[in-house]
Amino acid sequence: MGPGWTIDEKRHAGTEHLDPEEVARFDEKMPFDPSVEIDVLREFGLSREDTVIDFGTGTGVFPLAVAKHCDRVVAVDVSETMLNAVEEKIEDRRMRNVETVHDGFLSYDHSGGPASFAFSKDALHHLPDFWKIEALKNVGNTLEAGGIFRLRDFVFSFDPQDSRTEIESWLEEKNRSTIFTDEELYVHFREEYSTYGFVLEALLERAGFEILEATYEDDFYAAYICRWVDCSE
Numbered sequence: 538m539g540p541g542w543t544i545d546e547k548r549h550a551g552t553e554h555l556d557p558e559e560v561a562r563f564d565e566k567m568p569f570d571p572s573v574e575i576d577v578l579r580e581f582g583l584s585r586e587d588t589v590i591d592f593g594t595g596t597g598v599f600p601l602a603v604a605k606h607c608d609r610v611v612a613v614d615v616s617e618t619m620l621n622a623v624e625e626k627i628e629d630r631r632m633r634n635v636e637t638v639h640d641g642f643l644s645y646d647h648s649g650g651p652a653s654f655a656f657s658k659d660a661l662h663h664l665p666d667f668w669k670i671e672a673l674k675n676v677g678n679t680l681e682a683g684g685i686f687r688l689r690d691f692v693f694s695f696d697p698q699d700s701r702t703e704i705e706s707w708l709e710e711k712n713r714s715t716i717f718t719d720e721e722l723y724v725h726f727r728e729e730y731s732t733y734g735f736v737l738e739a740l741l742e743r744a745g746f747e748i749l750e751a752t753y754e755d756d757f758y759a760a761y762i763c764r765w766v767d768c769s770e
């Protein structure tokens with residue numbers, strides 16, 4: 538825990554990520570094929586000697602898959618319930634190079650050699666923008682100079698003038714094509730902190746990352762490849 542003015546990351550983690558019944562359904566509800574992401578890291582030089590840290594790991598789909606391609610994987614999440622699910626998978630598959638750490642983006646304190654890669658998918662939007670940049674600085678500080686950060690998240694790239702119509706039509710489309718309830722979809726806008734791509738790009742750069750690639754998908758999702766250059770020195 539930090540000083541009294543520090544945000545409580547667990548309180549912002551999303552109640553569904555703390556609830557055992559919801560976590561048990563997570564892989565079915567949010568299916569994710571990690572192979573594309575592993576290919577991206579390999580393209581940027583991932584090798585068997587590397588350490589990879591996954592922030593907001595959820596049920597550990599990414600760390601368990603990337604472990605075959607590197608030396609050490611650290612799966613970080615603020616939800617103990619999520620980490621219990623990861624630990625069960627580690628035990629079932631007898632994986633020896635994946636460790637879990639119960640911490641948040643902000644409180645994670647890396648030990649061991651610096652990582653060459655950091656990864657985060659669908660987790661950073663749980664923090665408000667001031668705290669996003671604090672989180673990004675902490676992610677960067679776990680990396681060696683030149684280390685790579687792959688970030689994927691719900692990020693808006695529609696014109697702010699069109700926000701209401703864009704969001705209404707996104708909700709309508711999701712409502713038809715997914716198993717999420719209206720309330721689950723609304724919470725994302727009402728209580729979480731997805732932001733615009735132009736804001737997130739500035740946050741990444743001011744935290745000390747150079748953005749090598751930024752990809753915007755369907756106005757509601759983005760993926761970045763960044764290199765840690767650390768502008769604090």
Ligand SMILES: C[S@@+](CC[C@H](N)C(=O)[O-])C[C@H]1O[C@@H](n2cnc3c(N)ncnc32)[C@H](O)[C@@H]1O
Pocket residue numbers: 546547549550551554555567569592593594595596597598613614615616619640641642643657658659660663664
């Ligand atoms: C939507 S899930 C994504 C899980 C996984 N990355 C995936 O894509 O399958 C978001 C995860 O981020 C975690 N989370 C939320 N806020 C966090 C924080 N401040 N630090 C670390 N993890 C956080 C939640 O507990 C949850 O496991």
